[in-house]
Amino acid sequence: MAYTEIGKLMDKWVNDPNFRKDLKKDPETAVLKMGVHLNKEEMETLKQVDWNCSDEELGTRLSKFFS
């Protein structure tokens, strides 16, 4: 996917919450509506999410004794 195409997608993604929802639901249609043309391989990169574990704040560990 060309850098410029990603840039266009990102500009739309940041400024349009409806586009974000559409992209999550049906990436192919959302991208076509934008006028961005991707081949099959490039479309697959939109659908992949390789983030296996979530990045999150770790809660306080309070080792308690119930007396």
Next chain:
Amino acid sequence: MLKGLLVFSKLPEETLKKLAECLEEESFNQNDAIVREGEAGDRLYVIVQGKAEVTTASPSGPLILASLGKGEIFGELALLAPRKERKATVTATTLLQTYSLKRETFENLIATHPDIKQHLNESAEILAITKFLKQATPFTALDAASTLRLAKRLKSLTIAAGEEVIRQGEKGDTCYLIRSGRAEVISKGRSLAILEAGSLFGEAALLTAEPRNATVRTLESSQLLTLHRSDLVEVLGIQQQLDMRILELMRLRDRPVKKPGILTQENVTQDCETVVTLKDPEQATYFRLSKQGWFVWQKLNGDFNLRDLTLEYFSQFKIFSPQTIAETLANLADAGFIVSGKLRDDVLARSLHLSKWLSLAQKLRRVFEWRVAINNIDPLIHKLYSGLFWRFYTKRGQIAAGAFAISGLMIFAMATPTISSNAFFQSNFYTVIAMLLFAGAITTVIHELGHALTVKAFGREIPQAGIGWYWLGPIAFVDTSDMWLSGRWPRIAVSLAGPYSGILLATLGAFMAYLLKNSSIGAASWIFTAAIYISTLVNLNPMMEYDGYYVLMDLLEQPNLRKNSFHYLFNEFPRAWKSHRWHILYGLGSLLYVLGITVLAWFFYGVICRNWIANKISGPFSLGLGLVVAGGIFFIHFISVISELQIKTKEI
């Protein structure tokens, strides 16, 4: 009635009389469309009785632009438009009575009174802006009345191509909506984004105390709508959804910076994934980053916004992940690990929408969960460990302790059958209670010491320790959060160290119970030992946040297990069943357990309250009062459960 309409208010009496004679009465039923968007318009209408709604079409269905009532006019703008097209649809929402005026009569009127035409042109412009706001901007979430109010305040501005609208470093009190055209966002000579029609820019400087963080230059001739700071701040706080939208926009455009002084520690999970734990030594908070999160973290130097990070990530991993990157940045910001623009106090005050109900629930919850902490306890624990207790953590020490614990369990089992015939149990109720309290106090100290010393054995810190109350009873605690920097087996060892220490203490009691089984000391020792074994089992219960919970959490390598489980149970079930089955089952188990102890608390306190009150006040009044007090405690308990669920099911 015509005199009351602003558009006709300046007409002379005679003209108004002639106008009134030309009016035709028309009635419409509820849900009748009086005018339809796009159709040719041939008359205007004045509402005599009833209500109507003005809507415009959109991909997601009709958008409400305004509500109309008695004395209001509609349909007039189409009569001025070049092609006489209706700009919106008007539908009766109740039985509607109107007077209509034909186009020809109206055109004759405005030919002789041009000020009417000017007023109507202004109204047409406001309607067009209202439609624009509802369809393609961050303000789509506003209700019709607020949108109309906002539309009236916006000023139109035309900018030629290549002009700078705002400049980086300058102070600003105006933000801009692009109505048509395009603009480029530039910082330090680098293009950050291209903005199209419907985009808002310049809002960050208005909502924070900082100067413009970028320059915006038009790429083509553009029409902008300007909004002053005071108007934007007023709009915030009207609806939660709008606040979220604008604050989200600020966050998505931000160029975050790592907070200085953050420490990092790398570990490998059971799935052979490398994770990095961040520690903020100032706040004593911790954050876990995956490999991908670590990649993003290293780029947070104030130069990259979300767009840049997504592009960088794509270059590295060939995957488009703006959503996940945005969530990671949001989590880091919420946890205080990255520095971003601080909202001004008046903005914060208007945009906080904590409901009174949730606020009350959170306060009531503190009745059942509070603590008093002793800080700076680490040096003392370190002294104890290095002076004496390090010996327990050698190989020999662990073997000896293990053998001691096992022998205690065996001895206790051997002592139990014979101890029940001891006369001590029948005649010393208060002594038994005293023994239980004594066992509780001693075990508390030994248990927490076990946790604390094991933390030192792994070279970590203890920021605080103390006492408090947790749901059904008093607790003592040690903050072992620094163990997040260690691997899961050391963390599990620390969690089990408390119960294990209790078992070692119980072993002493078991020996005394066995050796002195026919004496009162033996019986008291048996009670002491039994109490410790039972409390150890209670602490290993994983359904609430006791030691067993942390063991389970680390075994599964699921930090925030309880919070995440409630989230999947309440927000993602049943679609997450396949991927997060164990989370959902744990959430359900924990919920049932908490509800169970809520009912238990009601019975428990109900009995105590009723008995205590009955001793003080006789008669049926005491029963009623006891029930009321117990009911009050149950209510507070129940509210605490709800508030815990509300907090922990916040969408991830």
